[in-house]
Amino acid sequence: MITPTSDNIKLFHEPKDVLRMTVGDQYSVVQIEPRWAAPLSHPGQLLGLMNSKGEEVLLVPAVDSLSQENQEVIQRELDRRYLTSTVHKIVSAKVEFGATYWTVITERGQRDFVVQSLQENAQWLGERQLVFVDIDHNRFEVPDIDKLDPQSRKFIDSIL
Amino acid sequence: MKSKPINPSETEPSSTGALIRLVADLLESGDYGQRVLEVDAESVRVLEMNGALSATIPIADIHNARNEPVVGGGRLEVTTKKGEKLALISYTHTIAARFSEAARGIEQLAKGEELLINLKPQRTHCEKCKRLLPEVDGICPACVDRGKTLLRIARFMLPYKYWAIALAALAFLTTVLNLVPPILQGRLIDEVLQRHTNYPLLYQLIGVWVGIALTSSLINITRDRIVAKLAGSIAADLRATVYRAIEFLQLTYFDKKQVGAISSRVTTDTDRVWGFLVEGVPYFLLNGLMLVGVSAFLFWTNWFLALCILAPIPVIITIAVRFWKPMTQMFYKVGQKWARFYIHLNESLNGIRVVKAFAKEDSEFHKFTKRNVELQEAGVKADSRWFTIFGAMLFFSSLGTIICWLVGGAMVVRKELTLGEFYRIHAYLALIYGPIQWFAAVNNWFSRAMAGADRIFEIIDMEKEAYRLDDGVQHDIKGEVHFEDVRFGYDKSNPVLKDINFVAKPGEMIGLVGKSGAGKSTTINLIARFYEPDSGSIKIDGLDYREIELQHLRRQIGIVLQEPFLFNGTVAENIAYGKADATMEEIVEAARAANAHNFIMMKPDGYDQMVGERGAKLSGGERQRVSIARAILHDPRILILDEATSSVDVETEKQIQEAIGRLVAGRTTFAIAHRLSTLRNADRLIVLDRGKIVEVGTHEELMEKKGVFSKLVETQSEIQEIIGFDLGQAEAAK
Numbered sequence: 029m030i031t032p033t034s035d036n037i038k039l040f041h042e043p044k045d046v047l048r049m050t051v052g053d054q055y056s057v058v059q060i061e062p063r064w065a066a067p068l069s070h071p072g073q074l075l076g077l078m079n080s081k082g083e084e085v086l087l088v089p090a091v092d093s094l095s096q097e098n099q100e101v102i103q104r105e106l107d108r109r110y111l112t113s114t115v116h117k118i119v120s121a122k123v124e125f126g127a128t129y130w131t132v133i134t135e136r137g138q139r140d141f142v143v144q145s146l147q148e149n150a151q152w153l154g155e156r157q158l159v160f161v162d163i164d165h166n167r168f169e170v171p172d173i174d175k176l177d178p179q180s181r182k183f184i185d186s187i188l
Numbered sequence: 189m190k191s192k193p194i195n196p197s198e199t200e201p202s203s204t205g206a207l208i209r210l211v212a213d214l215l216e217s218g219d220y221g222q223r224v225l226e227v228d229a230e231s232v233r234v235l236e237m238n239g240a241l242s243a244t245i246p247i248a249d250i251h252n253a254r255n256e257p258v259v260g261g262g263r264l265e266v267t268t269k270k271g272e273k274l275a276l277i278s279y280t281h282t283i284a285a286r287f288s289e290a291a292r293g294i295e296q297l298a299k300g301e302e303l304l305i306n307l308k309p310q311r312t313h314c315e316k317c318k319r320l321l322p323e324v325d326g327i328c329p330a331c332v333d334r335g336k337t338l339l340r341i342a343r344f345m346l347p348y349k350y351w352a353i354a355l356a357a358l359a360f361l362t363t364v365l366n367l368v369p370p371i372l373q374g375r376l377i378d379e380v381l382q383r384h385t386n387y388p389l390l391y392q393l394i395g396v397w398v399g400i401a402l403t404s405s406l407i408n409i410t411r412d413r414i415v416a417k418l419a420g421s422i423a424a425d426l427r428a429t430v431y432r433a434i435e436f437l438q439l440t441y442f443d444k445k446q447v448g449a450i451s452s453r454v455t456t457d458t459d460r461v462w463g464f465l466v467e468g469v470p471y472f473l474l475n476g477l478m479l480v481g482v483s484a485f486l487f488w489t490n491w492f493l494a495l496c497i498l499a500p501i502p503v504i505i506t507i508a509v510r511f512w513k514p515m516t517q518m519f520y521k522v523g524q525k526w527a528r529f530y531i532h533l534n535e536s537l538n539g540i541r542v543v544k545a546f547a548k549e550d551s552e553f554h555k556f557t558k559r560n561v562e563l564q565e566a567g568v569k570a571d572s573r574w575f576t577i578f579g580a581m582l583f584f585s586s587l588g589t590i591i592c593w594l595v596g597g598a599m600v601v602r603k604e605l606t607l608g609e610f611y612r613i614h615a616y617l618a619l620i621y622g623p624i625q626w627f628a629a630v631n632n633w634f635s636r637a638m639a640g641a642d643r644i645f646e647i648i649d650m651e652k653e654a655y656r657l658d659d660g661v662q663h664d665i666k667g668e669v670h671f672e673d674v675r676f677g678y679d680k681s682n683p684v685l686k687d688i689n690f691v692a693k694p695g696e697m698i699g700l701v702g703k704s705g706a707g708k709s710t711t712i713n714l715i716a717r718f719y720e721p722d723s724g725s726i727k728i729d730g731l732d733y734r735e736i737e738l739q740h741l742r743r744q745i746g747i748v749l750q751e752p753f754l755f756n757g758t759v760a761e762n763i764a765y766g767k768a769d770a771t772m773e774e775i776v777e778a779a780r781a782a783n784a785h786n787f788i789m790m791k792p793d794g795y796d797q798m799v800g801e802r803g804a805k806l807s808g809g810e811r812q813r814v815s816i817a818r819a820i821l822h823d824p825r826i827l828i829l830d831e832a833t834s835s836v837d838v839e840t841e842k843q844i845q846e847a848i849g850r851l852v853a854g855r856t857t858f859a860i861a862h863r864l865s866t867l868r869n870a871d872r873l874i875v876l877d878r879g880k881i882v883e884v885g886t887h888e889e890l891m892e893k894k895g896v897f898s899k900l901v902e903t904q905s906e907i908q909e910i911i912g913f914d915l916g917q918a919e920a921a922k
Binding site: 043044045046059067107108109110111112113122123124127129134136137138139140141142144146147163164165166167186187188 | 214218219220221258259260261263265272273274275278280281282312319320321322323324329330513514516517518520521524527528531
């Protein structure tokens, strides 16, 4: 049985909601779940392909090392499995009654959320990267606060 | 990209005859938007908001349905009877629990069962002001009925009503007395100083002044002593009420909340409430009275001058109101920086051995410096802003004084005002600007106190465990435990236990075996009635255990946990935890039976040895034996041993095993053990796999059967052999 690599695998949905993988046209893993090893600190890198038992079948060093076709398929699956929103702009942010209220524009659209206990739920990953976890455990990532507009940065600076 | 924010609580009831209708908050593309899940007796459908049908699947084709957790949300998945898996609809965490419940409903319909789910709408936004709530189904701090809440918290003052009345009376007296000295000073100026005569009046007025100063001081001392008494008593009553309410909350509440968040209701929230009750209310009265009294006096003395000198007040109020919120925000930020600073300081000091071992002093100092500078910058910024605002307010306050001198001085020159009257007005100015600044800030204080009070009342009003059911049966347990078709899940759509049926006879020892996540701990959680079955029943001596009074039931159940929890106190107190009236002889006897006596005797203070917070001053094996002694003294009819020997060395394990052997005698025992060989003495083993019972029998029977249990034992033996082999090799290498 040959070992799967980025070059000899083929990923496809069959049936339409189940990700499947064939290795060198020799055998097939019927249910694959992609999991990022470090989605926040190393986006786009180290993608684990896990089987239905939760065992890693292959660790892809970088998604762009996969064929274009495989990248498209895997991206579709990743979009379904990672619902963290990326913040593009902060429309408003205020501290009231001990909680912080945020209105943000993300790649998914506009969203309001509340964060309690900022020291626990506003997580800094490095100097400029920030993840908010709201009261329902939804996640909002700011990959680089320097890339936000001045008004958005001002909101962050006034609170954090 | 959608620009309109989506309110995920818009889950309107069915208008189409559907049994379940839920609105999801994500579109198929992953953008925020709305899609509808509709379920009726025939099919499950996903509809777009324009009514277009995106997916449909007949109920008859469905094998099961579940909420598949994904990062940041969930998706509803159904598996068809052909084994095909279909992802129907995605949603954020905000509404995942409701879709989880819908999944359970779909399964019930697919099995032809009655639809028994709870889809109570979640409140994520305030119905009144549409503001997001800081907790799902929580209170809106901006819209709390302050009057109602204030009345409710005022009830905590009832036991001290006479003290409270005295406090109000003293506040009134203080106000009145504060008004008198300026009058005396005015008279002194007009009738003594300006006339350069009238010594008797001088002595008389000074005498009255001394009397007033003395009375004022006495009143202030008395008032502050009453405040201290009320503060202490009301704070203690509030904390006790909240703590008592938390004690009886159902465990599901503790599953959802962090311990820190719960403790803050006992500390921060109660502090806010009593702080306002005891310090806010009297000052409210005092400052309110002062403001009305002094203003009336000023207008009575000279309305025109009063109007002039009060002119800067609107400006001061505007500054206070305008800058209060940004200022609070800045101080909040300083609080954040302090928290980050403390976390780093605590971590690096607690982990100082690791820091030194890895020679990481420089990098830790670098991190420390960063936090320190952050804190410094935030502090400097907030304080600078505060002093600027405060300076501006002081300027406008002093403007009142300048106006007083300008207008009042001119009036004195024109003899429209005596010098004494002028001085009196000048003295009253100071009495009016203080309360004005206080009132500008009090609204925020009041709001926070009322929000804290509401969080407290939320706990007090929450549904409690049926701990002392009035109609609960007092049943002396003999020991038969009967699981009948038990099904249970922490998330109801993902049952952890399914179709569990077994009977444990009185005095029988049952070993619960299975891989991690098989449902062993959940089974014992159900036996202790920390949770109750979603369906089916658990009977004790033929009686549904929900009919037995909970406190009475738990008094007859003993638990020895993998990580035994000891309370900060002496060894003896911990052993006697379940039997407060135990004699010292009984405690020693229990400790002997638990093989704990000898190590206890070797401690400097023996049974009086303090065990420290969570028993930290004892080793793992010592803590375990104290907890076994505690269980022995408690003398339960049903005993639960949860991995009681997993974290100790072989010699200690032997001692603990001996102790357990004495403990289980004559009691119905349920034991979970990591090392399967330790369950050799069990009368029967129940093997669980993915929430179902797969094998039942004695150790020998199951080994002969060569099924799941035998495989588990083999795997464990192989691992131990490998470990043994590696150790052997390592030894040989030495």
